[in-house]
Amino acid sequence: MDGPPEVPGIGRPPETRRESYVKLVWIAMWLAFLGSPVADLLRGDHGPVGTVLGWLGLVAFAGCYVGLVLRQTGRPTEPVVVRGCLTVLAVFAIALPLTLGDEWLVLFVYVSVACGAVLPLKWTRTAILTTTAALIATGLLLGADPQYWLLIPTLLGGFSMIGVRELVRTTRELREARAQVAQLAANEERLRLARDLHDLLGHSLSLITLKSELAGRMLPDHPGKAAGQVADIEKVSRQALVDVREAVTGYRRPRLAAELGGAQAALAAAGIAAEVPADVPDLPGTAEATLAWTLREAVTNVVRHSGARHCTVTVTRRETLGGPVVELSVEDDGAGPSGAPPGNGLNGLAERLAAVGGTLETGTAPARGFRLVARVPAASVGSAA
Known part of the structure; x- marks a missing residue:
């Protein structure tokens, strides 16, 4: 059988x-x-x-x-x-x-x-x-x-x-x-980083190797020229270090669209019905990363502490007196605010948002439960903490 x-x-x-x-x-x-x-x-x-x-x-x-x-x-x-x-x-x-x-x-x-x-x-x-x-x-x-x-x-x-x-x-x-898709996406991102690092470092390391060999041959008879080659090696290595840092920073920066997918998966795994938008407005990199961190923290709180059965996530672009902003709202029908002072997680989110000129609001949802609203300028004015 x-x-x-x-x-x-x-x-x-x-x-x-x-x-x-x-x-x-x-x-x-x-x-x-x-x-x-x-x-x-x-x-x-x-x-x-x-x-x-x-x-x-x-x-x-x-x-x-x-x-x-x-x-x-x-x-x-x-x-x-x-x-x-x-x-x-x-x-x-x-x-x-x-x-x-x-x-x-x-x-x-x-x-x-x-x-x-x-x-x-x-x-x-x-x-x-x-x-x-x-x-x-x-x-x-x-x-x-x-x-x-x-x-x-x-x-x-x-x-x-x-x-x-x-x-x-x-x-x-x-x-x-879904797990396979997530794994394939992670593998693709690793391959992308590997390609980027290869492209960034291949030429720089080859140039450093050649100039090091040339400086070694010049050193006995032409120490002045050898010192020039060493100075060039320093410039190339510093530029390579800058390129690697930029590549790694882009690799580690969370993306809002990816976090929305992760949020929906996490809520579904916890047995919470989720409404998550399919598309997000265009944002500067730092503002998008900050909203992505905010969404991750908010969904983690919903899963761990709210006892909710339903959670709604919205991402909208609004026009305000201070200029256009992108607003992220996470609303659940769980236990609601406890009345205790905000924890380290919410304080950290408020600091991240403030660093890019954004704001954070928390409180009771209109019907029942907890609501978190984060706003960032559509044009970033700072860098993420």
């Missing part, structure tokens, strides 16, 4: 705590449908021995179902174990209704859901239809009223589980693709 499909060349990412909680809640909701067998046992109509065996069978069935679905949807189980667990579930689903009554026919719904959750897609439809046929046959043997056969829940539970599993698989593939 094949395991669940995976993206070629990419391992399945570890399950997050949030996903585990959601899965547990989902399984608990499904187990609530065992109310009919539980009520049947509580009535005590089967005698002491029958009641005890019924409880043991119900607990074994539920434990096998939970263990199989929980394990298989988190990390694929060995095919032999999957087949064995499904066989156990099918045997219990047939034996318990035949011995205890038609109120136990609901177990077939769980068998159908388990087939949809753990079997390869090419087998799931056949397994779900076979489970439904077994339900009908068991109901006929019991002489049960057809309304207790649970045909629709059995079919709907199994086929809906196929859709849920495909949705989970697609979500994982998108997450993996």
Whole structure:
């Protein structure tokens, strides 16, 4: 038996705590449908021995179902174990209704859901239809009223589980693709820096090497000319150092568009619905870097401290009395301001913004939560701190 499909060349990412909680809640909701067998046992109509065996069978069935679905949807189980667990579930689903009554026919719904959750897609439809046929046959043997056969829940539970599993698989593939894109972007930036450094330093280092060799040959007989060559070497090396610093500064400077993408990914990973603009206005390098740092700090605060469910980020260009400005707004629906003095993070942002002639405002959002607004001149007047 094949395991669940995976993206070629990419391992399945570890399950997050949030996903585990959601899965547990989902399984608990499904187990609530065992109310009919539980009520049947509580009535005590089967005698002491029958009641005890019924409880043991119900607990074994539920434990096998939970263990199989929980394990298989988190990390694929060995095919032999999957087949064995499904066989156990099918045997219990047939034996318990035949011995205890038609109120136990609901177990077939769980068998159908388990087939949809753990079997390869090419087998799931056949397994779900076979489970439904077994339900009908068991109901006929019991002489049960057809309304207790649970045909629709059995079919709907199994086929809906196929859709849920495909949705989970697609979500994982998108997450993996996003991680790959980010990695490729980082690799491309490293290659760009390597090319820039090669172009900057290749000529300079070659010139320094040649002039050093020339100065060495001139030194015994023409020390004055050798000193001139050494002075040229100093000029070339200083210019090379300036070029490298400029290249590294541009490499390390955060870009607002990249930070918007990172903000959306961070908020989504924290389970916070995000509204993030696709485009940003043109900005001078220092102003753009300052807004990028501001956005990073603001989103970090939202993820760590706000407890928000929704966050809106806007970047707009506005005309003011002092001239055109670009305004960054980060607004969430979380706990809101704590009333305590601003921390080092916000103070640092205010200093960065002030260095480029910008301002920072924080406070309660119009509806509920926390709002941060940063403004920088559309024409930078300083350099980032």
